[in-house]
Amino acid sequence: MRFFKTATAIAVAMSMASGAYAQDGSINVLGHKVHQTAATGLTAGTTGGDVTAEWQAENGSINWITADVNPLHDRLFRELTLPVGNVDMAFFLNRFASPRAFELLEPLDGYQAENPIEDFDGLSQGMLDGMTYDGKVYGIPFRHSTTALVYNETLLQQAGFDGPPKSFDELIDMAKKLYHVDANGQKVYGLTQVGNSPEFLLAMMLASGKPFLEADFTLNADTPEYIATLNTLKDLSDNGGLVDNYVANNLDGLISDMQNGRAVMSLSPFNRESVLNDEKLSLFPGSFKVTAVPPMANGELPVQTEVWYLVIPKNAPNKELAWELIRTLSSPEATVREALNGNGATRPAAYEDPRIIEKIASAAEQARSVASARLALPGFEEIARAQTILGEEADAVLLGYQTAEEAAAKTQALIEPLLPKKQ
């Protein structure tokens, strides 16, 4: 009996606590850990500070729920389908945008008209377009993840190179030449990339002169460019230009490869430089430099980007508070401070801020890359299935199960039916 009394008391106390939690202005925010660190300045050595501090002092605490990209969106979509959700504001990646997703999100135009974001026009228009559907804005751009070339200057010099490659073709050649076994018997590869998502493959395809999937959903899989891309990938893999566990490599593996000197270069987002140079974790602190992806033969930069947006679920319990937080996080001053915390700024003007020029060595390169970047993939309903097919067929080439021509034809045949019908 005593047990039941105690249990009942705990249950009542917990329900009261949760009621109070809902009323004191606290909100639940679903995002990736990088969003939390960018907003709150958690990473050691960053100078932007806690951008949310003032908001929290006025409104209440932020309950951060963080997860990796796919689990985050799994959770978000599950929350979105509940009659009343638990998430007030979420971070949403452009590749998950689709008409069905827009139906589950709150249009933000009304909030903007009533209580506008400071200097709304200063936000990247191209990024805003990515979350505009049927004339309505569903997300405010918070962070771009634009591809750059990150390289270990020490290892590059030891291999006899005086600087990073000047063209994309040179990058491929250099990656293969960099392969060697070091004095400790460790294999050192030219490039390390994440293989369980298709960013590298898409970047290579873009560098061949054609995007894999165009904004109007024209699929360029069964093309000479994609066949050449697959052959280059296999060539890299067979000749030490790419880590030998590429097909299973994840982000942790990529960072570990770079920090431990198992790879010299990587096509990675600009802001990865800081974690690679971390004194506590890296064998080469200070050696990692970042520059724009080397240009193609025609001089264009084959840069792709992904954009994270701030969104409010249609079933969010605290929409007004969520909008207040969005306003706070996307003001011009907040954008600069978040960039100082390692975020990719979504306001072009932020790269001209003296604080950013002083603290971020690659600011000019970043601004140049963002200006010419294009989205890795446009969003559509069956994108997850399409990405799986893309990776699977490419991996089969890499491992010698099929030729590039066979893979290109199969990729085209399997992905084409998944795409939205052209208007």
Added chain:
Amino acid sequence: MRRLNLFHLVLLTPAQTLVTLMLAAPAFYVFWLSLTTSSYGLNPQFVGLDNYINVLSDKHFWTASWNTFLIVNVVVYIELVLAFGMAVLVASLKKGRMLIFALILVPYAISEVVGVLAWRFLADPNIGLVTQAFAAFGITFNWTRNVADALTLICTISIWQHLPFTFVIIYAAVISVPRDLYEAARVDGANGWQQTWNITIPLIVPAATLAIVFRYIFAFRMFSEVWLVTKGGPVRLTEVLGTYLYRTGFTFADFGGAAATGWLMVLGALLLSVFYLRSMYRKSFSDE
């Protein structure tokens, strides 16, 4: 046998209600879901058996089914042999039996995710201790590129993780064999092997059957060993039914297809274990 009266039924009601709410109702809901197209933000629409047809005509489903069948049989029988050997060995120890017993149980006490990730690091193709040990003998082990290596690693992790379960059941059976049977056998001149073959093994068969059935069912639902190590790769050639279902449901957001896979898994598990279940049923009711 006494007939059930109203009082008995009243007493049975809470348990039956619980089973209905927790098992039967979700199972029927999943069956209904398997007859619909359903995804995030999409109201389920009845499509008949389309999901079953789609799943059964997907080559990845058959790869996953074959891998599941292969892995389940490999891990269940290797575990059984190892558990029996270890149980006989531990039972014969005069000292330190409890310490050895505790050491054998350690993998079961470790969080599944932590254990699997530790194995992933140990078998890292570049820096893993296991990989380097193999390399010292001239053996190349790279589960990221070689399907056989990947399946071997998955089986090894599963055996390591679940051996304590089989061991506990077999050990309990081994120590419960009456000692006087062995004494009588020794008097008759039986050697150690003959005692094991003619006394221990026949007497532990019911317990072994139980262990096999449970492990078949658990292993059939295998997920973390595959998802956390290979994610079904390379080229989805190490996919098992658990990861196929998860990918269909939560990566592709195809709940109808995932529900159909779930029901096909139930049928598959029943098919695999029906021989043992029948054998257990016969033994259980052999007195009637």
